Amino acid sequence: MTDDLTLPAKPQKKASRWGLFGPVLLLAIICAAWSGYWFYTAQRIQTQVLQHQKVLIAAGYQASFDPIRVTGFPYRMVIDFHRLNIISPSGKGLSAPEVRAEAYAYALDDWVAEAPQGLTLYRGRTGGIDRGKVSVMGTQLRASAFNLSKPVPTVAIEGDDLILAASDAGYPLPFTTAKALEFHLRPTANVADSADIMLNFTGAQGQPKSLAGDFGSARALSMQVEGAISHVSTIRDVGIASAWAAKGGQVSAFRLKLVQGGLTPLPTGTFTTGCQGGNAGGDLNVCASSDLLTPEATGHVNGKLNIEMAGTFNPIDVLGALNLISPDNMTIARPLLNMTLATQGTQTFTVEFHDGGAYIGPLKVSDAPILP
Template sequence: MPTDMTVPAPRRSSRRVFLPIILLAVVAIAWSGFWWYATSRVSTEMDRFIAKQAELGRQISCDQRSVGGYPFRIEVHCASPKVEGNRAGKAFSANLGEINAVAQVYQPNKVLLEAKSPMVLVDKDGDGVTVTSNWTSAEASASIWTSGPQNADMVIKGLTTTVDRGGQTQTMFDTANVEAHIRLAEGADAAPGAYDLAADVDAKAVAPVDLFLGASSPLSATFRGTITRIDLQPMPMEDRLRDWADNGGTLTITQAQLNRGPSSVKASGTVGLETSGHPSGDLVVALSGVPELADTLKQSGRVPASLTSLLGVGLSMLGKPTNIDGKAAVEVPVKVANGKVNIGAFPAGKVPKLF
């Protein structure tokens, strides 16, 4: 009787089929366990943060909070977030439409944020001022390591902000676009705790400026600089400024420029804070469109005619000719120290303490 020598073959074939499936199942189970652990940690840290804020007098809540994103992302959704607390001794509340945060499981230190309008800020003391902001889109991202934040970015498009005082509503910002970036400074010359800063703003109208000058006009601004010895850990602004001053922090302004109509202001230099709380520093400031600005101020009636005349003549005497983007301008040195401002050798006023 002949012997069939091919019988064992199916066993080897079965092992080849089932072994990868078993390994894949093990990996899937391990990954699921890791994702579950990561999301649990996120929920725990969120609860801890909210509890810490409550100790500081700020109550944070969401109408609905969820954590998802399986298998490769961690997604946190907060519907109608609300903050209630006190700032500078005044009670306030802030409501936001929605916040969504996303991080990759394999890169949890990099977080992407999306906020949906409206944002309503209510001053519960005094006359109950209400500030309402709407936007087309608002996105942010941040990379945070154990040593501290590495970088952060924010882009807001189509921002419109209104202020309601006793039933009277005024638009503060009309169709503004805001972009801001902060990066940990790199290179051999980078100072400890130094960050590079960049920001750009453009708006169809900015009510406080338009009201002061008596006419509406688009406005744009640009800032580039580096700040040193700044602690970005959460703390009250007054404490942050005091800490910055005590550590000898500085802000080097590479470029700060504001354009409105025919006038532009451009500044560069280095500023800081004295331990008394007064700003200090040396700047070079250039101004173009001086005659047009003086005429606008004169027509607005908010500045005495004598001062507007002095603006046009005095700057030319104190400064030297230069240009801003090809436009004729006047450049003057500005020194801030001991709570006083000097333009050249002439006193120009006082500056308040910041803490």
């Protein structure tokens, strides 16, 4: 007999498998939750598109496209529109064989789109007369819209190596080919319901009676336009210029620069106010600016446009190409303006818009531009 007491051995615990299967289970739960979110959101987006189509049709639009479905799982939301056709009651709109729109599934306020097969723009009616269509082709036709839920989103439209063709030669386009075109709209800093806009095209050429063609077909034209537009929500909600004008819409800090012949492209996102820097030998530099332009009750523009012009072009021909002197008034205006405007060197003068007309001094040279 012994005094040693031997305790019974404790049973060993089985090794936990949570360390092995826990992360796998957690990942499976996350994937299932994300998949549920994606398919739910995809269905909601498709429903919203169809509801918006019904709203447009009820408002008098033509709005049609082939049946759609949302793809892009797991990270993107992609909508492929085929035979897209959206035309407003005024006859303005667009159609395209194919438009692809997409956004990240976790950032549905930001979308990008492209039209790989080009598109057709409908120019609408002026005085009851249909202005026809414009075919637009290019190596890249793309658009983006960010912060869509905000009062003023950020929008960009861009095209490279553009070729434009109008169906009605009676309404010539500003240009028929261009190396690049871009349009930007962004909220004006510290100003509610206002947007900064910028339109820029480079390397443009055109047929006679077009903006680019009237300056000569041999040398390419570049133009940049900037300004700030008030009451943007009216344009976004109603889409009618007359309604915008009735709300007190205005364009401030308007700037335009037009350059022809042998110059580097205009800077993107900035405006160069000087007309200096052009090459000698016939290059044209035009700068136009206005602190404020407002619409009259008739829709005609009211305000002053300060113009600075340099180059060997006759200033009267430049004003005619810019439609600031109408063909009907050219015969009357030319002798008087030849007495006040030189044909060489830098010219500085003002065009005033009031009472539906455009005036240089006391001489009415054309009707004032009218809102579309």
